[in-house]
Amino acid sequence: MDILEAKKVVVEENSNNYKGKVCVTGASGFVASWLIKRLLLAGYHVIGTVRNPGNQKKVGHLWKLQGAKERLRLVKANLTDEGSFDDAIMGCEGVFHTASPVLGKPTFDATVEILNPAVDGTLNVLRSCKKNPKLRRVVLTSSSSTVRVRDDIDPNIPLDESSWSSVEFCKKIEIWYVLSKTLAEKTAWEFCEENNIELVTLLPSFVIGPNLPPDLCSTADDVLGLLKGQTDKFEFHGRMGYVHIDDVALSHILVYEHPSAHGRYLCSSKVLDNNQLVSVLSERYPSLPIPKRFKKQDQPSYEFNISKLESLGMKFKSVEEMFDDCIAYFKERGLISSI
Numbered sequence: 001m002d003i004l005e006a007k008k009v010v011v012e013e014n015s016n017n018y019k020g021k022v023c024v025t026g027a028s029g030f031v032a033s034w035l036i037k038r039l040l041l042a043g044y045h046v047i048g049t050v051r052n053p054g055n056q057k058k059v060g061h062l063w064k065l066q067g068a069k070e071r072l073r074l075v076k077a078n079l080t081d082e083g084s085f086d087d088a089i090m091g092c093e094g095v096f097h098t099a100s101p102v103l104g105k106p107t108f109d110a111t112v113e114i115l116n117p118a119v120d121g122t123l124n125v126l127r128s129c130k131k132n133p134k135l136r137r138v139v140l141t142s143s144s145s146t147v148r149v150r151d152d153i154d155p156n157i158p159l160d161e162s163s164w165s166s167v168e169f170c171k172k173i174e175i176w177y178v179l180s181k182t183l184a185e186k187t188a189w190e191f192c193e194e195n196n197i198e199l200v201t202l203l204p205s206f207v208i209g210p211n212l213p214p215d216l217c218s219t220a221d222d223v224l225g226l227l228k229g230q231t232d233k234f235e236f237h238g239r240m241g242y243v244h245i246d247d248v249a250l251s252h253i254l255v256y257e258h259p260s261a262h263g264r265y266l267c268s269s270k271v272l273d274n275n276q277l278v279s280v281l282s283e284r285y286p287s288l289p290i291p292k293r294f295k296k297q298d299q300p301s302y303e304f305n306i307s308k309l310e311s312l313g314m315k316f317k318s319v320e321e322m323f324d325d326c327i328a329y330f331k332e333r334g335l336i337s338s339i
């Protein structure tokens with residue numbers, strides 16, 4: 001930051017309209033981009049971290065957001081480079097840690113590609129948070145998968161935030177993404193308790209909605225495949241909670257701002273089996289070649305109890321609304337037929 005920019009920041013911080021300065025890690029991602037859109041609309045100054053701020057293909061969409069030219073700054077940081085988040089986080093009152101590898105399957109080594117960046121990367125970010133005297137609260141983007149992957153689910157009791165996925169079970173069935181999210185969240189709780197950092201975690205289910213980045217993230221790509229009639233990438237999802245991308249962004253801000261927010265928050269609208277989902281979708285979008293049936297997965301049935309986030313005032317959009325918005329976006333991009 002040069003001297004002129006630093007003076008501008010001081011003037012802004014002292015103005016009555018100043019909402020605060022927050023950092024969002026992994027700014028170019030699907031969830032983070034929408035969160036930044038909502039933070040800028042709410043009046044925040046946002047420092048976004050990306051691996052390469054000069055890569056226009058990855059960050060161009062962020063600069064088009066309303067308020068970005070005046071209140072967004074992008075800083076280079078990598079989860080695997082110790083201390084690389086220091087500059088971005090210093091001086092921020094809030095940190096939204098969303099960056100994490102979102103890979104279905106590792107190509108060569110799950111520890112290097114998924115577990116280390118997720119777990120050690122979270123500690124890397126939290127060590128930068130610890131150095132920042134202005135820090136008020138950290139919001140970690142965890143996942144509902146940290147709650148529901150266990151081999152002792154009672155289908156009669158909806159899962160809530162007290163449930164944790166079993167580390168042993170994740171290792172046994174080799175679901176590295178879920179393992180990475182579970183270990184990263186547990187590690188974050190330990191570190192923040194030891195170091196007196198105020199942490200709130202948000203646990204979104206499968207996020208549905210329009211993409212701001214030009215490249216589809218892996219989950220959006222799975223949804224596109226489903227709408228084009230493919231079953232392969234979607235089959236293993238089995239039973240899943242669904243949530244609108246805008247609700248995920250708004251929930252991050254809600255748990256950051258709400259004075260009594262604490263602990264973990266499931267963020268999900270509705271849980272459906274694959275077969276229930278395709279039945280809703282094929283009735284609503286008869287012109288799309290949506291698969292008629294999936295093979296029944298050998299998975300326990302479960303529901304989510306989402307009353308904790310609802311008690312803070314969150315109202316979730318329906319499955320129909322999230323897919324309407326997602327399909328309209330795919331049609332606009334020419335990714336599916338607009339008939």
Ligand SMILES: NC(=O)c1ccc[n+]([C@@H]2O[C@H](COP(=O)([O-])OP(=O)(O)OC[C@H]3O[C@@H](n4cnc5c(N)ncnc54)[C@H](OP(=O)(O)O)[C@@H]3O)[C@@H](O)[C@H]2O)c1
Nearest residue numbers: 026029030031078079098099100101143204206207217219
């Ligand atoms: N999408 C869902 O359905 C869903 C559901 C529950 C939770 N979540 C969580 O939401 C968060 C964002 O996921 P997403 O769906 O938005 O996926 P995404 O678009 O793939 O975003 C992941 C972000 O993490 C960044 N990242 C990965 N490895 C990194 C590293 N070594 N250093 C710095 N940044 C790194 C990526 O940067 P690059 O762009 O440079 O690769 C990207 O910005 C993740 O924590 C994910 O677990 C997602």
